[in-house]
Amino acid sequence: MTVIRKQDLISSVADALQYISYYHPLDFVQALEKAYHAEESTAAKDAIAQILINSRMSAEGHRPICQDTGIVTCFVNIGMKVQWEDTDVTVQEMIDEGVRQAYTNPDNPLRASILLDPAGKRINTKDNTPAVVHINMVPGDKVEVQIAAKGGGSENKTKMVMLNPSDDVAEWVEKTLPTMGAGWCPPGMLGIGIGGTAEKAAVLAKESLMDPVDIHELMERGAQTTEEKMRLEIFERANKTGIGAQGLGGLTTVVDVKIKTAPTHAASKPVCMIPNCAATRHVHFTLDGSGPANLVPPKLEDWPEISWDAGAKARRVNLDSVTQADIETWTTGETLLLSGKMLTGRDAAHKRIQQLLESGEGLPEGVDFKGKFIYYVGPVDAVGDEAVGPAGPTTSTRMDKFTEMMLSKTGIAGMIGKAERGPQTVELIKENKAVYLMAVGGAAYLVSKAIKSAKVIAFEELGMEAIYEFDVEDMPVTVAVDSSGANAHQIGPETWKVKIAEMD
Numbered sequence: 001m002t003v004i005r006k007q008d009l010i011s012s013v014a015d016a017l018q019y020i021s022y023y024h025p026l027d028f029v030q031a032l033e034k035a036y037h038a039e040e041s042t043a044a045k046d047a048i049a050q051i052l053i054n055s056r057m058s059a060e061g062h063r064p065i066c067q068d069t070g071i072v073t074c075f076v077n078i079g080m081k082v083q084w085e086d087t088d089v090t091v092q093e094m095i096d097e098g099v100r101q102a103y104t105n106p107d108n109p110l111r112a113s114i115l116l117d118p119a120g121k122r123i124n125t126k127d128n129t130p131a132v133v134h135i136n137m138v139p140g141d142k143v144e145v146q147i148a149a150k151g152g153g154s155e156n157k158t159k160m161v162m163l164n165p166s167d168d169v170a171e172w173v174e175k176t177l178p179t180m181g182a183g184w185c186p187p188g189m190l191g192i193g194i195g196g197t198a199e200k201a202a203v204l205a206k207e208s209l210m211d212p213v214d215i216h217e218l219m220e221r222g223a224q225t226t227e228e229k230m231r232l233e234i235f236e237r238a239n240k241t242g243i244g245a246q247g248l249g250g251l252t253t254v255v256d257v258k259i260k261t262a263p264t265h266a267a268s269k270p271v272c273m274i275p276n277c278a279a280t281r282h283v284h285f286t287l288d289g290s291g292p293a294n295l296v297p298p299k300l301e302d303w304p305e306i307s308w309d310a311g312a313k314a315r316r317v318n319l320d321s322v323t324q325a326d327i328e329t330w331t332t333g334e335t336l337l338l339s340g341k342m343l344t345g346r347d348a349a350h351k352r353i354q355q356l357l358e359s360g361e362g363l364p365e366g367v368d369f370k371g372k373f374i375y376y377v378g379p380v381d382a383v384g385d386e387a388v389g390p391a392g393p394t395t396s397t398r399m400d401k402f403t404e405m406m407l408s409k410t411g412i413a414g415m416i417g418k419a420e421r422g423p424q425t426v427e428l429i430k431e432n433k434a435v436y437l438m439a440v441g442g443a444a445y446l447v448s449k450a451i452k453s454a455k456v457i458a459f460e461e462l463g464m465e466a467i468y469e470f471d472v473e474d475m476p477v478t479v480a481v482d483s484s485g486a487n488a489h490q491i492g493p494e495t496w497k498v499k500i501a502e503m504d
């Protein structure tokens with residue numbers, strides 16, 4: 001009989017979450033490096049370069065890869081012969097204590113993103129608890145834990161369908177993937193669950209994402225099972241969509257496709273697809289009663305030496321003196337290096353602004369968006385001499401519903417975020433001669449190095465969703481929608497889909 005101590009599980013979970021906050025799995029780094037070397041689209045190649053440089057910086061600096069440090073998801077396999085030394089707490093409670101310790105670690109605080117009362121007041125629990133825990137009782141005398149920190153942007157793009165038994169899963173994936181936009185920060189992985197019931201398919205899809213990237217090994221040895229054949233087919237079809245890194249158009253949209261299946265009803269074919277983003281974060285450990293897990297740090301030499309310099313081809317922009325006439329000369333696809341002051345704001349801040357404007361109260365004192373750029377971000381808290389912790393962009397599409405108000409009532413000059421804007425928002429940008437700029441999702445630590453100072457100027461009680469003023473120096477962004485309405489997220493994938501078809 002193996003006896004597992006409460007403290008061993010708690011500290012293993014805490015260590016694992018710190019570990020994955022700054023170490024990408026090496027198989028994912030290697031897959032991205034392969035994609036980088038193969039990429040022919042300049043915009044996509046630049047984006048992958050920034051993700052890889054950010055990954056190395058995070059590993060070196062022990063700071064989060066992405067500002068969204070995720071919702072903790074665990075698969076815990078408990079051997080039937082295991083006995084727990086402490087029976088006053090549940091496995092869920094032990095894991096939550098590990099999460100609490102990891103996310104409030106003063107050396108590397110992680111962003112608390114979990115809200116209570118999701119359908120109502122949405123109150124932040126402040127320590128990222130509770131985790132989503134799946135427990136399986138299995139044969140044996142060990143406890144095996146697979147733990148991930150899943151970003152909201154990629155989780156939000158999950159798709160589920162109850163197909164007819166004769167429907168083709170690969171065809172559904174190919175049709176559905178372009179509807180997911182770029183908010184899941186490709187390149188990443190697709191986890192697909194097929195069979196069981198609706199909820200079982202979702203759990204299978206999530207669990208499949210815990211496996212290492214090995215599609216190229218599968219290609220070499222050849223597919224033997226139905227699932228393996230389907231993985232290869234979907235991998236090829238997904239990459240032929242031309243979506244590319246960050247949805248800018250390119251050769252690599254996914255670095256692997258994972259599939260798990262379960263027996264299902266004769267009348268059903270439940271399918272769930274969950275993407276994993278550029279901040280793919282997971283690790284596995286086993287407890288056998290001998291103490292906490294020992295997670296071996298990877299070596300920095302395992303990261304590729306990739307350099308990226310926007311300098312020569314980029315246009316330098318001073319945000320403190322930029323004019324409307326300047327903005328109208330920027331063109332879609334162009335790289336800008338921003339310096340000067342910008343304001344931040346995301347979901348909760350926009351909602352507050354809307355309420356204040358509708359009530360006639362007006363914006364809080366000191367908040368003036370006129371002629372300014374708004375950056376959609378919720379940063380990680382700073383440590384040491386940092387101005388701010390990792391501060392990459394959040395998905396702009398969620399702010400589409402506020403864009404008309406922000407353009408017409410606050411006078412913003414432009415927006416900075418990640419992923420595509422909806423067609424109505426693109427039209428609004430064009431009508432207002434505004435602009436939408438894109439930073440690379442999943443390169444949050446790299447972006448934060450351009451932020452020289454940060455101060456909260458309104459809604460402090462919203463925590464990471466407060467309005468900050470950032471003073472930035474040479475912050476790299478790409479023009480994603482210019483003042484004429486030319487849209488990189490439409491043009492890029494369309495162009496690359498055709499180019500890839502021509503390459504065949």
Ligand code: SF4
Nearest residue numbers: 066151153185277442
């Ligand atoms: S890489 Fe993108 S989707 Fe993933 S956690 Fe970061 S912002 Fe979210």
